[in-house]
Amino acid sequence: MFAPINAVCAVDPGVIALLGSPPQRLYSFGEAAQDTAKPYAVWQAISGSPENYLAGRPDADAYTLQIDVYGATGASARAVAKAIRDAIELKAYVVSWNGESKDPVTKVYRYSFDVDWIVQR
Template structure:
């Protein structure tokens, strides 16, 4: 039970060019391996709900995902976010641009956004 973000992004050549394909550097639960190659992105479910009806079982689940891109430069972080947006937008909606920041200890650049994704059961 989750949104198929990895599967959708794996089919996009722009994402694969930036995040690789085997393995793809797009990690669930907001958890990337230690010392992973940059750029990379993480995602996690931050909300959602089934489409409930008065009669019968829901036939679709709604998910809200937070996606965070990490890179060695701001331009790389923006390029990956743009590629992810391009891959995702035909399947889901970007609902929030979360902003840009730089981690004071790792010096990684971060670009964040949220996605609303409806997934048929």
């Protein structure tokens, strides 16, 4: 019932190099502790549906995930986004680049993108 983004990223050398070994700084539900070391990434399911059939139970679920990467510099946020993209791209599809921003108060950089993932049951 869930996209395996954490499992895929946990074994990818590029993601490990930037977000650490499990437990990685890759958090579900779009939440990370306020004092989390940067860079880090959060993800959340923003939509999804089962692959329904007239006869029988669905054999797959489709999810759209929003992934937001935060860094102390724009370069670090982009590097993590690229590493996550490279780790999951053979298992899921990047469907949108949602832009970049810098929080005016915290000065933290953010890179956001969406991924569609089909998970076999």
